[in-house]
Amino acid sequence: MIAVIDYGMGNLRSVSKAIEHVAPTADVRVTDDPSVVRAAGRVVFPGQGAMPDCMRELRGRGLYEAVIDAARDKPFLGICIGLQMLFDRSEEGDTPGLGVLPGRVRRFAHDLAGSRGEKLKVPHMGWNQVEQRIAHPLWRGIATNARFYFVHSYFPEPADAGLTAAVSHYPDAFACAAARDNLFAVQFHPEKSAAAGLQLLANFTTWTPALRRDTRPA
Amino acid sequence: MGLAKRIIPCLDVTAGRVVKGVNFVGLRDAGDPVEIARRYDDQGADELTFLDITASSDDRDLILHIIEAVAAQVFIPFTVGGGVRSVNDVRRLLNAGADKVSINTAAVQNPQLVADASGRYGAQCIVVAIDAKRVPGTVPLRWEVFTHGGRKATGIDALEWGRRMQALGAGEILLTSMDRDGTRVGFDLELTRAFSDMLEIPVIASGGVGDLAHLADGVLHGRADAVLAASIFHYGEYTVTQAKAFMAGKGIEVRL
Numbered sequence: 001m002i003a004v005i006d007y008g009m010g011n012l013r014s015v016s017k018a019i020e021h022v023a024p025t026a027d028v029r030v031t032d033d034p035s036v037v038r039a040a041g042r043v044v045f046p047g048q049g050a051m052p053d054c055m056r057e058l059r060g061r062g063l064y065e066a067v068i069d070a071a072r073d074k075p076f077l078g079i080c081i082g083l084q085m086l087f088d089r090s091e092e093g094d095t096p097g098l099g100v101l102p103g104r105v106r107r108f109a110h111d112l113a114g115s116r117g118e119k120l121k122v123p124h125m126g127w128n129q130v131e132q133r134i135a136h137p138l139w140r141g142i143a144t145n146a147r148f149y150f151v152h153s154y155f156p157e158p159a160d161a162g163l164t165a166a167v168s169h170y171p172d173a174f175a176c177a178a179a180r181d182n183l184f185a186v187q188f189h190p191e192k193s194a195a196a197g198l199q200l201l202a203n204f205t206t207w208t209p210a211l212r213r214d215t216r217p218a
Numbered sequence: 219m220g221l222a223k224r225i226i227p228c229l230d231v232t233a234g235r236v237v238k239g240v241n242f243v244g245l246r247d248a249g250d251p252v253e254i255a256r257r258y259d260d261q262g263a264d265e266l267t268f269l270d271i272t273a274s275s276d277d278r279d280l281i282l283h284i285i286e287a288v289a290a291q292v293f294i295p296f297t298v299g300g301g302v303r304s305v306n307d308v309r310r311l312l313n314a315g316a317d318k319v320s321i322n323t324a325a326v327q328n329p330q331l332v333a334d335a336s337g338r339y340g341a342q343c344i345v346v347a348i349d350a351k352r353v354p355g356t357v358p359l360r361w362e363v364f365t366h367g368g369r370k371a372t373g374i375d376a377l378e379w380g381r382r383m384q385a386l387g388a389g390e391i392l393l394t395s396m397d398r399d400g401t402r403v404g405f406d407l408e409l410t411r412a413f414s415d416m417l418e419i420p421v422i423a424s425g426g427v428g429d430l431a432h433l434a435d436g437v438l439h440g441r442a443d444a445v446l447a448a449s450i451f452h453y454g455e456y457t458v459t460q461a462k463a464f465m466a467g468k469g470i471e472v473r474l
Contacts, residue, residue, distance in 0.1 A: 009339075013315045017290045049340040110418065114220065121420045121443055123342055123389055127222045127264055127473040147222060147473045149295055151342045151389075169220045192295045192317065194259060 001027040002205065003040035005067065005082075007057040008032065009049045015079065018191035019044065022202035034066035042205070043070040045185075047081030051105070051154070052093035054081050064098070071100045071183055077204050078185030083178065084154060086185055092154050101178060101185075102159035114171050123153045128168045130176055130188065136165055138184050138203045146196040148188035150176070155187060182209040222473040223437045223465065224264035224444035225458055226297075226422065227451045229254060232272045234280035251284045255292040258451070261458035263294065264473055267320070267392075267446060270300030282314045289315025297345055299392075308335045312343060320392055322347040323365040326372055326379075329386060336387025341419075346388040350376035350409055351396040359408055368396045377412060384419050391417060392446065395425040402428025402449070410440030422446050430456055430464040437470050 002023075004016050012030050019028050029036060037043060045067060047054050058064050070076055071086065078086050087097045090105035097105070112120035132144040155174040158164055165184065166177035176187040184204070190197035229236050235249035255266055266288075270281045278301055285298060298311050299320025308319045325332050325346050336344045349368050350361040361376035380391055393413050395406035403426055410423045420443035423436040427447035436445040450456050462472040
């Protein structure tokens with residue numbers, strides 16, 4: 001069973017529909033029940049809206065511990081705010097995150113300019129290239145620099161460069177995907193990224209990551 | 219290389235059907251929103267916009283079925299607008315599967331709606347649609363906001379209104395020139411550029427597209443972040459694929 005974590009912050013239909021589209025036999029459940037998250041074989045942690053609200057809803061629904069536990073040992077996919085919440089802290093409302101991944105989430109500057117001097121808008125909205133930095137089962141069948149759909153004003157800055165699975169440029173390089181052991185998290189929206197996004201979700205539904213060393217049975 | 223400029227086909231829907239005769243070769247049902255959305259996805263459309271032009275409020279909920287059906291089968295972002303009056307309307311459209319909701323007349327009647335909807339669901343899903351018309355003989359150029367599908371003058375300065383909508387939490391502006399809408403002579407590039415230079419949020423140019431050069435002009439001269447068009451795509455004159463190839467040939471970064 002694949003649990004899509006619902007903490008009341010809007011539309012999760014597109015995430016669950018996209019997973020059902022690529023894995024028609026999968027049992028996909030949109031849930032705010034910690035016990036369902038604990039029972040799931042895979043967990044998707046999506047998100048939209050403002051991070052302070054997301055963190056508050058997560059706590060209010062008793063999902064905080066369940067998410068941290070799932071991130072420890074299950075195939076786990078964070079999307080957008082779901083990626084940002086995994087880090088230690090966000091500049092958005094100076095909000096503490098779950099601290100699963102070391103690093104901060106920062107806002108794009110207000111005066112960004114492109115290579116021809118053109119003004120770059122915030123939010124960073126639209127299709128940008130995703131330059132893969134590591135080989136990973138979730139990149140299978142996806143070319144490096146394939147375009148994915150983004151909509152965000154904040155981006156992660158991992159404290160450990162080894163966590164960066166891909167970067168995009170706006171105009172400077174920023175981490176748009178992070179990976180460690182059973183965790184994979186993306187700033188873009190695979191559920192809205194046409195063929196490339198569906199391929200990533202399909203890869204996730206069949207991914208069997210190696211267990212972390214410290215959680216392997218003795 | 220970086221962020222691509224977006225091409226957005228716009229579809230008018232009423233009572234659950236796409237209207238204005240979308241004309242694709244081999245389409246089984248010319249009014250089926252899902253089939254049309256899938257065609258545009260195949261052509262490489264970056265987003266879709268559905269404008270609900272349903273006159274009767276009794277039939278308004280039919281758009282929800284369209285959204286649900288499209289969201290289950292087409293995996294690119296789409297915006298829904300038309301008749302959005304309350305935060306509850308926004309909620310229902312988002313829950314049905316819309317990625318963004320566009321607010322037009324109701325924003326003028328109650329600007330707080332934009333702040334409330336943005337505060338609740340995030341700026342990323344709130345598009346404010348502005349219908350702007352030139353005020354004749356003004357130097358510098360001025361535009362006035364119109365509502366009710368361009369029928370009703372408001373006396374509001376369009377640029378001032380754009381700034382206010384950004385401040386209240388709009389994530390994007392869908393900017394339509396009422397002077398150019400339906401004329402096929404190209405965007406009002408001065409209007410587009412004035413908005414794009416002034417605002418920090420993305421601007422979608424709309425109104426007046428008659429050929430592919432107009433789309434490129436919207437980006438190169440209007441400095442739009444995205445271009446929206448209806449008839450040139452619907453009647454099969456050009457595909458989105460052709461539009462992108464043309465824009466790429468002009469040096470514009472697009473998703474191919």
